[in-house]
Amino acid sequence: MLRNALLVFLSSVVAISLIELLLVLEPGLQAENPPETHVFCEGPPRRLRPHIVLGATEAPDSAYFERKTEADGWAVHIYNEDGFRDVFNTGNRHVIVLGDSFTRGTLVNNDETFAYLLDLWHPDVAFHNFGTGGYATGDAYRLYRSVARSIDHDLVVLGYFVGNDLLENLRYDPARASGDRRPPASPADGQSGTAEHGSALLKLHVLLRIHSRAYSLVYMTLKKALHGAHPSLIMSAPARGHALDVTRMILEDLIAEASSNGADLLVVILPYWNEIVDPDAGRFADLQRSLISDLAGRHDHVHSLDLLDVILAAGPETAFGEVDKHFNRYGQYLTALAIHDWINGSWRRGPLAVGHVPPFDPDRPPVVPDCGVLERYRQSFERQADLVRGDRGNASATRP
Numbered sequence: 102m103l104r105n106a107l108l109v110f111l112s113s114v115v116a117i118s119l120i121e122l123l124l125v126l127e128p129g130l131q132a133e134n135p136p137e138t139h140v141f142c143e144g145p146p147r148r149l150r151p152h153i154v155l156g157a158t159e160a161p162d163s164a165y166f167e168r169k170t171e172a173d174g175w176a177v178h179i180y181n182e183d184g185f186r187d188v189f190n191t192g193n194r195h196v197i198v199l200g201d202s203f204t205r206g207t208l209v210n211n212d213e214t215f216a217y218l219l220d221l222w223h224p225d226v227a228f229h230n231f232g233t234g235g236y237a238t239g240d241a242y243r244l245y246r247s248v249a250r251s252i253d254h255d256l257v258v259l260g261y262f263v264g265n266d267l268l269e270n271l272r273y274d275p276a277r278a279s280g281d282r283r284p285p286a287s288p289a290d291g292q293s294g295t296a297e298h299g300s301a302l303l304k305l306h307v308l309l310r311i312h313s314r315a316y317s318l319v320y321m322t323l324k325k326a327l328h329g330a331h332p333s334l335i336m337s338a339p340a341r342g343h344a345l346d347v348t349r350m351i352l353e354d355l356i357a358e359a360s361s362n363g364a365d366l367l368v369v370i371l372p373y374w375n376e377i378v379d380p381d382a383g384r385f386a387d388l389q390r391s392l393i394s395d396l397a398g399r400h401d402h403v404h405s406l407d408l409l410d411v412i413l414a415a416g417p418e419t420a421f422g423e424v425d426k427h428f429n430r431y432g433q434y435l436t437a438l439a440i441h442d443w444i445n446g447s448w449r450r451g452p453l454a455v456g457h458v459p460p461f462d463p464d465r466p467p468v469v470p471d472c473g474v475l476e477r478y479r480q481s482f483e484r485q486a487d488l489v490r491g492d493r494g495n496a497s498a499t500r501p
Contacts, residue, residue: 204232
């Protein structure tokens with residue numbers, strides 16, 4: 102009996118080891134979106150801090166290295182005194198950039214986010230990046246209201262992610278100043294609760310999700326089998342209709358707020374990996390596109406820019422992370438280029454003064470999570486600012 106048990110145990114170890122090796126050699130087979138890992142260098146040893154109005158922001162004056170998956174590598178994250186990656190502003194005109202982790206630039210360094218690139222390519226304009234991971238449209242609207250009066254701006258860019266913004270907007274409460282950042286669970290819509298935070302079981306689950314590719318693959322496969330590839334698809338029809346109504350209300354409030362500040366609004370529709378590979382998810386994303394297009398058609402100062410065709414033309418596999426499906430460096434570059442072309446080709450207040458727009462450079466030395474290189478990154482931002490201020494029209498990207 103003991104011999105058989107030992108044989109089963111050893112066979113299981115060998116099988117799991119072979120699966121782990123296969124997943125290392127073929128990163129595309131790995132499960133997407135495992136919990137990220139961090140090396141904290143400055144600020145508290147955590148990403149977020151509570152905020153009375155916004156629910157949460159990044160910790161102010163923090164700096165750390167983040168890795169979503171081994172295949173996608175490390176990225177350096179540096180945040181200002183307010184908890185945003187808005188550390189490079191060189192122009193006299195201003196643009197406020199809102200959004201979630203795609204706008205934040207989860208997989209890339211500060212100087213590779215689309216807001217940074219736009220700032221670099223338009224030497225007379227400061228693009229203020231207020232993107233924060235986990236934000237939905239309602240969070241972006243609350244943030245805009247809190248900063249709009251202090252920045253004299255004539256354009257607001259909202260990164261709208263069709264993957265989860267609609268579902269997460271269900272938790273929006275116009276009267277709420279702070280509170281739970283999770284979408285409301287509804288058993289009728291197929292959602293279930295999670296284990297108590299800090300429990301041994303939850304800690305084991307997170308540990309395995311971070312360090313075991315095989316466990317992550319099995320977990321995500323079972324999750325998709327139970328709930329479907331697109332989380333919004335498990336919502337009931339009335340819940341989907343309600344989510345669309347809430348999203349329309351939030352966007353109309355944002356439109357009115359931008360108008361009161363004399364600013365135009367550009368809604369950049371960020372495509373979802375699953376909508377490209379799953380027709381059901383694509384049909385659901387189209388409902389959100391129709392909503393945004395309708396609003397843009399009814400207001401002269403509201404515009405929409407859909408990146409789906411841009412990403413499809415470039416090849417989705419080149420624009421998203423290898424395992425984690427946020428935009429990678431090339432996806433961020435394509436986003437910046439599309440917004441740049443819109444500003445200088447379609448915006449009624451454009452074109453803007455344009456600096457050097459370099460072709461995409463696919464070569465990038467891998468980032469090593471070493472706190473000793475942070476000062477070099479800061480110096481590179483300062484050099485960029487000096488180039489833009491001192492040589493308007495010939496600024497080009499450099500790396501530390």
